[in-house]
Amino acid sequence: MNVISVLNYKGGVGKTTVTANLGADLANRGRRVLLIDLDPQASLTFSFYAADEWDAQLRPAKTVLHWYDSFNWSQSQKPLRDMVTAPPRINARLSDRGGRLDLIASDLGLVDVELDLAAGLGGSRYQTFNPDYLKVHRMLADALADDEFDEYDVVLIDCPPNFNMVTRTAVVASDHILVPAKADYLSTLGITYLRRRLTQLVEQYNGVAGPDPEASINPEILGVVFTMIQYAGSGLMTKLRGYIERTGQTEVPLFQQGLRESKNVFADTGELGIPAVLAAHTTENVEYDLTQLTSEFIAKTGI
Template sequence: MMQVATVVNSKGGVGKTTLTANVGAELARRGRRVLLLDLDFQASLTHSFYRPADVERQIDRRTVADWYMAAGRRGAGPDLMRYVSWPQEVRAHTRRNGGELAIVASAPKLEGVAARLGVELGDPSSRRYQDRHRRVVMRLADGLRLLRREGFDYVLIDCRPDFEILTRSAIVASEGVLVPAQPERLATFGIRHLTERLTDFKKNNFEILGWSPSGENRVEDLAPAFLGVVFTRVRHGGGGPGPTPSSQRVIDEVRRLFPTFTAMMRESLDFQTGVDRLLPAVFGLRPDIATEIRALVDEFESRIGP
């Protein structure tokens, strides 16, 4: 059964893309078939696996923006599998155990797509808003639903640091939501704001989409589970093997208020080195970092379910 998880935070620079790339790579290293979906028009996840010239040469006109544009205003979109590519650098590392890592790439033109989707959605006070909302917000969910026959175990969606139409579409398409957060002074405020928005969105979305004459929408389809907060870019040091005292204070505060993962991802230049090599850091030379990511993936699989 294919499981879809969205990685989201309204704040930028918290390591969303690093988390998505490394969790996906570790799942593939374990023998899972994994699809990464880049919903950020800055395309950082895409460029974690492809150099810009390779994107133009290998993925031109096969990005998620092209998929949305091919859908038009009425259709559910062409087969999303036609827009999937396989980064070559990671293949040797993932195929040893029968795993696979694929990606639906992004491009700057996705920004224009998001703007057009907002126009298509229209005014919430309109009598036809329910139909338009169903058509626009559910389009990605419909596309991923058709992918289930392709045998992927997991889809991980990397979103922009906002709560606009593409992020909301990803949440609707998901079984679980993963929130990366850097342990800093305003982390609690940011996480609370995000979880409140998630709660309000799921409630409003169910009011709009939860009932239909054919009964095609169910509560669980429209309300993905909150898998928890993952601490990223955690600073280590301060005379001990774990987080610095200031980071640990924030971590303890967040854990009193929200579901959190035990495993964390430390701040390290190895992650940038991995991007430069087009190989996630889980395949790198630092066993401590790889161990942390593997512990994180253990938790992720147990939380999202088989």
């Protein structure tokens, strides 16, 4: 099982779009996929469930909020497995190659979880001294280590647009980080900052975890995926690569495949419960971008 966080501290850069489409395409190609929505905005959840379905079927007892909320500083939590759902429309739409798409839904209440977790550790500055530092940071990693999750080939985590506690639990649980970014100069600058924050977290965590290599983490940046590309000319990707090189971080891997902008295709995302890659109204170009991205993802991860 490979755990991948889809992460950028910026909102509106295509994290949820990438997570939903990659997940759906992987499942359609026969992979057993678990998506986890950690963003309180719950856009990933609403890409698969209508608001009233969520309200009636998920909100009462089947969201990641219930799991985080059950975190007790001295005892163990509710099993994460209890929060897993199988969105019906997308699963009915998948090919018969044995794949499936499960989801752990989100809830707006997750914003309060952030505050509680951070406060429980004594605020952001001094938390490394807190005896619960590892336990809290590892909570998602430990939950996903449960045998019940062995049945998945891949777990994709849609992170909130920040680097707070919930995001940190996702990073600690991850083998890889996938970074969607808008294809423009300012966004390439943001990648430097994101990378620095990631390095800081990994060093801090490993410092607390101690010298045992079994206990340390090493989530690697799988790559930056450029989204919402407006193809004004063919040189855009070259230009973006130039920006990245000039910010002195040639070591950040980039996906060859980007996602072009298409307001028509992506505007009604979620309404049908089927991501664009498998939706009937998708244009050939958009479908090409999305499936190429999946193929590149498979090549990079071996999933």
